[in-house]
Every structure is written in structure tokens, then in C-alpha cells.
Amino acid sequence: MPRRRGTGRGRLPLRVRLVAGFAAAMLVVLTGAGAFVYLRVRYALDLRLDEDLAAQSAQLTAAARAGTPPAVAVRSGPGEYWQLLDATNRVLAASPGLPPGSLLAPDQLDRALRRPVRADRGTLLPISARPLRLYVVPLRPGARPAAGQPAVTVAAVRRDQRDEALRELIGQLTLANLAALAVASLVGYRLAGAALAPVERYRAEAARIAAGATGVRLAVPGTDDEVARLGRTLNDMLAAQEAVLARERQFISDASHELRTPLTLLSTELELALRRPRSTGELERTIRHAAADTADLIALAEALLAVGAPPVPTDTAPPVDLAALLTDLVERYRTSTGPDGLHCRAEPALTVPGEASGLGRAVTNLLDNAHRHGGPPVTVTASRVGGLARITVHDEGPGMPPSFVPHAAERFRRADTSRTSPGAGLGLSLVEATVRAHRGELRICSGGVHHRVDPRFDVPCDHPAQGTSITLLLPTAHP
The missing domain is CATH 1.10.287 (Helix Hairpins)
Structure with missing residues (x-):
């Protein structure tokens, strides 16, 4: 059965992937450093050979131009050779010990007729039987002498020692890089294991919690990483x-x-x-x-x-006209229940994004609480403060016990003085849920105690000192 993509199965452990990435980066760095060292050593060795070739070529070229036989004028040391070629790549003269035939390829000769050319004969790897480094100088640059006339001089020197040194350098660099890569990978593996050990402990504790353990907390080190x-x-x-x-x-x-x-x-x-x-x-x-x-x-x-019920999203909700909503709500509440001293003051053109029915139920619950547990007059006000809409329901009743105010919005919590009255202690819980769904803040102020449920906004309280005031702070709708 084919494995589905995106499931994460078959992937290597995180520690192995970290070490693999670290090893790959180290391999690139070590390879680059080895290549730099190799190129610098090869340049130094080639520079020494080129100095010897330049001295030998100067003698050879001077003798050829003067018409002196090269065998008489040129002093060749061990491993040094020379040839005198015409424009057809035919050997006119050569030092002993060279095989018959020209040391140059046709394209090399064509370039050498115009300017000096440095070239290598034989390869570093695989090992050649006679590796040579050549330096070719034209006798008359730009001219093409007739056949049988000297055209270029070729100075050559064996590269055996130079190639052997480079091959040994390559071997040593390879062994050193492999050893460094192995040590770095091992150290990286241990360091990754040490770094991920707390994560593994967290996973084990999470497994215990998933199995039903309660009160479990993770053992956090005292560091700040x-x-x-x-x-x-x-x-x-x-x-x-x-x-x-x-x-x-x-x-x-x-x-x-x-x-x-x-x-x-x-x-x-x-x-x-x-x-x-x-x-x-x-x-x-x-x-x-x-x-x-x-x-x-x-x-x-x-x-x-x-x-x-889940909270209603307010990001795309239409704006709610609070003045119209509260005025209509208070009028209907006054008609249905007939309480004395119920007033409403709402600032016009005050809108909030949200659900009108949910906000209506929240204000209705506050009116019910004020009617049952408070005392007249009951005042509903709505005003703008900064970028917020402030809805306050205030009554002049005896107020809540100070110890009960911080728990008033909890579910099924009722003050001892209210247990004989109707209700289940869910009114303020519904109001708090509605305010939270609208990304607002609920404040309960009674008997000189001010309690902010999930405080969000730095707005001072504004209500009479006596009685009970329930305040809803809601973000207003942008024009």
C-alpha cells in the first residue's frame, strides 16, 4: 500500500537529521578548505618549475636565434629536456632521452606560433609514465617560418616530484577531512542528544498526562534558553x-x-x-x-x-446600533415587567460589531438582576470612551457582599441573600461569555469593590458610588 504524503512516517529522527545537516555543512567547509590548500600548494610547486623552465627556455631561444646548435649552448640537468620545432610540428633537434615525435599537440603549436605557451603533458591521476611541464616560446611571434626552419623552442621538465607531492597532499587532506568529519558528527550527535533530552522528558511527561495522570508538571531547568x-x-x-x-x-x-x-x-x-x-x-x-x-x-x-454555546465571531459581524438596541430593549422590558424608575440614556451613532440578539440577552440579564436583587432607580447608559463603547446598568439597591463580588460572574454562584429568589446563578456568566465573545471586558462594581473580569482595557470606572454597577466595555465598529 503506498504511503501517503505529508503524514511524516518514514522520516529520520530529529537528532539524525540535525547531525546529517551539520555533517553536510562540515563536508562543504572541509572540502572548500582542502581545495584552497591544494591549489595554493600546486601554485607554489608550479611556480618553482616555471622558474626553471624560464631559465632553460632563455638559453634555448637565444641559441636558436643566434644559429648556435642547442646541444652546445643549452646545459640540461637531470629531468630537463628541450626540442626545436618547425611550423609543421616536425622535430628539428631534441635533447637525448625523449621519445621520437613532437611534445606539442597541433592546437598547442598554433597558439605557440603567436605567443608563449605553458602546458602540461600527462595527468596527475591516473599516474602517467612521463609527466612533463612545457614552456613553448616562438622565435618570431606572429610569423610562420617555412618548413624546415626553426619556429618554436620547447623547454620541458619532469613533474614526478611535483605530482607525487600533490598526490600525497590529496591523500592526507582526504584522511584528515574524513577524520574531522567523523569527530564533528559524533560531537554533533552527542550535543543534539543533550539538547533534545529535555524535550524527550517533556514528551514522557505528556504521555503520562495523556494516560490520565493529574497534577503533573514538567521539570524545567533554571536556565533561560x-x-x-x-x-x-x-x-x-x-x-x-x-x-x-x-x-x-x-x-x-x-x-x-x-x-x-x-x-x-x-x-x-x-x-x-x-x-x-x-x-x-x-x-x-x-x-x-x-x-x-x-x-x-x-x-x-x-x-x-x-x-x-461557542462564541459568535465578531470579525465579519455587521455593526449593531447600541442606541436603537438599548432604547427598544428598555421600552419592551418596561412594558412587560413594569418596574418603577427604569431609565435609558444612549449616545447616538454608537455601534459595535457583533450579534444584536446576544448583546440584547446580556443587557436583559443585567436588568433582571437589577430588578430582582437591586433597587430602583435602574439606569442603562451607553457612551463612547476612546475607541470603546461603554454600557452600564446601575441600580440603587443594597449591593452585593464585598466577598461575593469577585465570584459574581462564576457559574451557579449566588449570594446568600439571593438564594430565596428565582434564578440559577447563570445570568452574569452568560453576560461574561457574551462580552468575551465580543472581545470586550466585564466590570462588576458594588459596595466600593471594583472587580474586572479578564481585564483588557485601561479605562477608569465611571458610575455612582452607591448601589451596583455592571459595565460592558466593547470595541466600537470602525467607519
Whole structure:
């Protein structure tokens, strides 16, 4: 079965890939350094040969131009040779020890008739039987003498020692580079292992957490390198996840408790109604009580669904006219509930991106809280402060206990003075979820205590000192 691309299977371990990349870079560096050393040594050896060839060629050329036989004028040492060639590449004279025939190829002769030419005969690798270095000088540059007339002089010297030195240098450089590459790869492998050891420990701890372990934290070294910062970030993430998990477990426990009470009452009323025959009036009262309990269950279920619903994205949401929304909302609330002293003051042309229904439910929950637990007058205000819209619901009631204010937005949290009133303690939780979805900030101020839920904006509070004020700070819509 063919392996799918992009799955990551079959890839080498990270340590091996790091060492492979390091070794490849070292190989390039060592090869470049070896090539530089080789070229410098070869240049120095060739320069020495060229000096010897220049001295020998000067004697040979002077003798040829003077008409003196080269064998008389040129003093050749061991491994030094010469030839006198005409324009057809025929040998007119040569030093002893050379094989018959010209040392030059036809194209080399053509170039030598115009200017001096340096050339090599034989290869470094594989080893040649007679490696020579040549220096060819024209007797009359630019002219082409007739056949049988001296045209160029060829000075030659054997390269055996030079080639042997270069071959030995190549061998030593190869061995030295391979040894350096092996040592560097081994050191790189150990260093990569030491650098990745904390990551492997993190992986082992993560496996324990995935297997169900709780309260586990990564052992972070006291350094300030990348691995240590990664460990601290992962520990912060684990702490945040455990906090979220604890809140969700508490939410499930509280929801189960809140659902159990009306369900138990409903079941008890129905069982009592079925124990003996009942009159029409008694059955009607039982059905009314059951309907009331059912309505409480529906309201609680809707509140739970609203709390657990994912936040509505506001990036592409249309702008909401807060003045129109709040004015209409307060008028309908006043008509349906009829509270005394309900006022609304909203700045015109104030818009925020978001969901009108969600913002309406949030403000309605705040009005319900002010109506149930606060006292008149209740004032709803909306104004612009900087680049934010500030919505405040204020009542003149007795306020919340100071110790309860920091916990007021938690799910199912109710003050002791409010446990006899209707509700499940989810109102401010729904408001906080709505504000968070709109990238805003919720503030709860009561009895001189100011609590900021997930503070985001550096905006001072602006409300009366008495009573309770719930403030929503929301980013405004750009024109």
C-alpha cells in the first residue's frame, strides 16, 4: 500500500537529521578548505618549475636565434629536456632521452606560433609514465617560418616530484577531512542528544498526562534558553487546562444539582397525584405546579445551552446600533415587567460589531438582576470612551457582599441573600461569555469593590458610588 504524503512516517529522527545537516555543512567547509590548500600548494610547486623552465627556455631561444646548435649552448640537468620545432610540428633537434615525435599537440603549436605557451603533458591521476611541464616560446611571434626552419623552442621538465607531492597532499587532506568529519558528527550527535533530552522528558511527561495522570508538571531547568521557556510555557498551559477542566467539572456538578431539584419536585408531585383519586381542582393545581416546574427546567436548559454555546465571531459581524438596541430593549422590558424608575440614556451613532440578539440577552440579564436583587432607580447608559463603547446598568439597591463580588460572574454562584429568589446563578456568566465573545471586558462594581473580569482595557470606572454597577466595555465598529 503506498504511503501517503505529508503524514511524516518514514522520516529520520530529529537528532539524525540535525547531525546529517551539520555533517553536510562540515563536508562543504572541509572540502572548500582542502581545495584552497591544494591549489595554493600546486601554485607554489608550479611556480618553482616555471622558474626553471624560464631559465632553460632563455638559453634555448637565444641559441636558436643566434644559429648556435642547442646541444652546445643549452646545459640540461637531470629531468630537463628541450626540442626545436618547425611550423609543421616536425622535430628539428631534441635533447637525448625523449621519445621520437613532437611534445606539442597541433592546437598547442598554433597558439605557440603567436605567443608563449605553458602546458602540461600527462595527468596527475591516473599516474602517467612521463609527466612533463612545457614552456613553448616562438622565435618570431606572429610569423610562420617555412618548413624546415626553426619556429618554436620547447623547454620541458619532469613533474614526478611535483605530482607525487600533490598526490600525497590529496591523500592526507582526504584522511584528515574524513577524520574531522567523523569527530564533528559524533560531537554533533552527542550535543543534539543533550539538547533534545529535555524535550524527550517533556514528551514522557505528556504521555503520562495523556494516560490520565493529574497534577503533573514538567521539570524545567533554571536556565533561560529556548527549551526552558518551552517548558515554562507548557506548564502554564497545563495549569490553564486543569483550571478549565476543574471549572467544567464544577459546572457539570452544579448543573446536575440544579436539574435534580426541579426534576425531583416534578416527580414527587406527579407520584402524589397518582396515589389516590383526585378532584378536578386538585388535579388542576398539580398540573399547574408541574407546568411551573417544567418552565423552570426549560429556562435552566436554555441557560445551560447558552453558557455552553461557542462564541459568535465578531470579525465579519455587521455593526449593531447600541442606541436603537438599548432604547427598544428598555421600552419592551418596561412594558412587560413594569418596574418603577427604569431609565435609558444612549449616545447616538454608537455601534459595535457583533450579534444584536446576544448583546440584547446580556443587557436583559443585567436588568433582571437589577430588578430582582437591586433597587430602583435602574439606569442603562451607553457612551463612547476612546475607541470603546461603554454600557452600564446601575441600580440603587443594597449591593452585593464585598466577598461575593469577585465570584459574581462564576457559574451557579449566588449570594446568600439571593438564594430565596428565582434564578440559577447563570445570568452574569452568560453576560461574561457574551462580552468575551465580543472581545470586550466585564466590570462588576458594588459596595466600593471594583472587580474586572479578564481585564483588557485601561479605562477608569465611571458610575455612582452607591448601589451596583455592571459595565460592558466593547470595541466600537470602525467607519
